Amino acid sequence: MSRYNFDEIVERRGSCSSKWESAPGGGKLPEDIIPMWVADMDFACAPPIVEAVHAAADQRIFGYSHFPDDYFTTVSDFQKRRHNFNVSTDEIIYTEGVVPALSFAVQALSEPDDAVIIQPPVYYPFFNVARAKGRTLLENRLINNNGYYSIDFDNLEELAADPRSKILLICSPHNPVGRVWKPEELIRMQEICQKNGLILLCDEIHNDLIRSGYQHHSVMELFPDADNVVCCTAPSKTFNIAGLGASHMFTHNKEFLEKIRAVVGYTSSNPLTSAASQAALSGKCDEWLDEMNAYQDMVFSRFYELVAEYFPKAVATKAEGTYLAWVDVSAYTTDTKALEKKILDECHVYLEAGDAFGGPGFLRVNLGCPVSYLEEAVRRVAALL
Ligand SMILES: Cc1ncc(COP(=O)(O)O)c(C=O)c1O
Incomplete structure (x- = not known):
C-alpha cells in the first residue's frame, strides 16, 4: 500500500x-x-522537504547563511547508504547546479587548447560545457541498435589518443537515451581514460531514477582509488527540488579539489535550499x-x-x-x-x-x-x- x-x-x-x-x-x-x-x-x-522549508521560512529572516554543521555529513551518508561509496566531507564541493559544476570542472582541469569528449545524443548543455572558453569539442556518438544504445569504444579509443584530449565527460545514467551503464562499460571507459591520461568527469544527476531490474553504479563506487575521477550529483532531480539549485561534486584528488575550489570561489548557503536538500538526503525521504x-x-x-x-x-x-x-x-x-x-x-x-x-x-x-x-x-x- x-x-x-x-x-x-x-x-x-x-x-x-x-x-x-x-x-x-x-x-x-x-x-x-x-x-x-x-x-x-x-x-x-516528500513531506519532510516541505516541512523543512516551512520551518526555515518561519524564522522570517533570510540573511547570509552558512551550511548546517552536519550538512556535508548528510550528503556523504546518503552516498554511502544509496550508492555504496565513501566520500569524506572535505572531498565535497557544493555548487548551485550540476551544469555550473561541470563548467567549473572543465575550466579548472583543462587548458583552452585542450579537447573534451562527449557522447551524443546527450543532454544539450554538454555541448557548451565542452566548448567553454576555447576548448575543442570531440564527439563520440553512441551507437543506436534498434533503440538500444551502446558506446563506440573503437572511436573512443581513437579520440582519447588525440593529444588534445583531456576530459571524457559522461552522463550516467545517460539523458536522453536512458541507459544505465553497466560496470563493464564504465570500467572500459575508465581504462581508456587512464591509458591516455584523461580525466573522467561524470554527471550522475539521474543516479536515483532507476527502472526496476537495473542498478546504477557510481564511478566513485567502481573506482574508489582513482585520482582521475570527478563525479557530480544533486538532490534536484531525485527529490524534485531543481528550482532550489543545490549540487554536490566529489573527487578524491586533492589537487583537483584545490583547482576546482579556486574556480568555484566562495559559496554561501541559501537557507531554504540547504533545508530542503538536507531533508531530502537525510533518509526521511x-x-x-x-x-x-x-x-x-x-x-x-x-x-x-x-x-x-x-x-x-x-x-x-x-x-x-x-x-x-x-x-x-x-x-x-x-x-x-x-x-x-x-x-x-x-x-x-x-x-x-x-x-x-x-x-x-x-x-x-x-x-x-x-x-x-x-x-x-x-x-x-x-x-x-
Ligand atoms: C544530465 C543532466 N545534467 C544536469 C542537469 C541540470 O542540472 P542543474 O539544474 O543542477 O544545473 C540536467 C537537467 O535536466 C540533466 O539532465
Whole structure:
C-alpha cells in the first residue's frame, strides 16, 4: 500500500513554473498545456522537504547563511547508504547546479587548447560545457541498435589518443537515451581514460531514477582509488527540488579539489535550499523515492503500451534510468523541430525534439508526471497524427 499519492494533480500554473508557463522563444504556454519537456516532475515533494522549508521560512529572516554543521555529513551518508561509496566531507564541493559544476570542472582541469569528449545524443548543455572558453569539442556518438544504445569504444579509443584530449565527460545514467551503464562499460571507459591520461568527469544527476531490474553504479563506487575521477550529483532531480539549485561534486584528488575550489570561489548557503536538500538526503525521504520509482515503472509500462497502440511506427527506447523517454519518430518525419511545433500549437502538448541533444528524428518525453497526463497527451497527439 503506497503512502504517497503520485496520481495527485498539483496545480503548477501560476507558480512561475518554467515547465508549465514558459513557451519556446518567450511568451506563455497555453492554459491547457500538457508539458512533457524540461526535466522536473509534477509530483509533490516528500513531506519532510516541505516541512523543512516551512520551518526555515518561519524564522522570517533570510540573511547570509552558512551550511548546517552536519550538512556535508548528510550528503556523504546518503552516498554511502544509496550508492555504496565513501566520500569524506572535505572531498565535497557544493555548487548551485550540476551544469555550473561541470563548467567549473572543465575550466579548472583543462587548458583552452585542450579537447573534451562527449557522447551524443546527450543532454544539450554538454555541448557548451565542452566548448567553454576555447576548448575543442570531440564527439563520440553512441551507437543506436534498434533503440538500444551502446558506446563506440573503437572511436573512443581513437579520440582519447588525440593529444588534445583531456576530459571524457559522461552522463550516467545517460539523458536522453536512458541507459544505465553497466560496470563493464564504465570500467572500459575508465581504462581508456587512464591509458591516455584523461580525466573522467561524470554527471550522475539521474543516479536515483532507476527502472526496476537495473542498478546504477557510481564511478566513485567502481573506482574508489582513482585520482582521475570527478563525479557530480544533486538532490534536484531525485527529490524534485531543481528550482532550489543545490549540487554536490566529489573527487578524491586533492589537487583537483584545490583547482576546482579556486574556480568555484566562495559559496554561501541559501537557507531554504540547504533545508530542503538536507531533508531530502537525510533518509526521511528514501521511502518516497522508492515509491516514486515504482510509480515511474508503471508510467513507463503504460507509455510503451500506448506507443505500440497509437504510434506503431515509432521506436521507443527502453529506459533503464531517468524519467525521460526517447522515441524514434523518423518513420513519421525527420523534421522533428517542425513536429514539436505542430504538436505544441495544435495539441497543446509540449514534447521536445531530439535535435538539440544531437538526435534529430527523435522526441524526448518527460514522464515524471501522473499517468493521467500521459494518457491525455497521447489522446491529443494520436488525434493529430
Ligand atoms: C544530465 C543532466 N545534467 C544536469 C542537469 C541540470 O542540472 P542543474 O539544474 O543542477 O544545473 C540536467 C537537467 O535536466 C540533466 O539532465
